[in-house]
Amino acid sequence: MWNLEELLAALFGFLCGSIPFGLILTRVAGLGDVREIGSGSIGATNVLRTGNKGLAAATVLLDAAKGVVPVLLAPILFVPELAAGEPSRVFTAGPAELAAVGAVAGHCFTPWLKFKGGKGFATAAGVLGALAWPVMLTCAAIWGGYACGQPHFIRVIDAHSYRCAFGRVGDGISGIDRAADRHCRDRADPASREYRAFVAR
Secondary structure (H helix, E strand, C coil), rough: CCCCCEEEEEHHHHHCCCHHHHHHHHHHHCCCHHHCCCCCCCHHHHHCCCCCHHHHHHHHHHHHHHHHHHHHHHHHHHHHHHHCCCCCHHHCCCCHHHHHHHHHHHHHHHHHHHHCCCCCCCHHHHHHHHHHHHHHHHHHHHHHHHHHHCCHHHHHHHHHHHHHHCCCCCCCCCCCHHHHHHHHHHCCCCHHHHHHHHHHH
């Protein structure tokens, strides 16, 4: 069962995530209701369809902040030992993780808009950045490589991702490492069937 601290952390994250910044910014800028164009979402991608790049960028930053703020504040607000300056539970992740889930859920299902919100990408990126920024950067690099069609760049990221996830066994190269190296070499070799299938996607 969840205790009161955990429930409050999840609720705090949900309320932070539920702020519809995309809708607020477009209305303040005099661009109307962003839900009436494009996909009907309140996220940055749909805000960009208004033609205002600056407003879309502001939406990305604010939506990401909705994920960062509750994750960083929840352990301080809802773990008494941290508020009192006692280090015994400094690494308690429960409230932060629950606030993270709440923030993304709040963005996707905001109660202020009849539980219809955005896709949650920017808020999820903020959450992941606050919880484990190296993982967030790795995900962003992989996504960027696929989006830009750079298989050689993805090959490097793939190899490091496998190694970071599974590590090495003893002093030698593990089976995971060998599989990752072979997989990446195949992707990088223009003569291989895997490379041709990869770049054709």
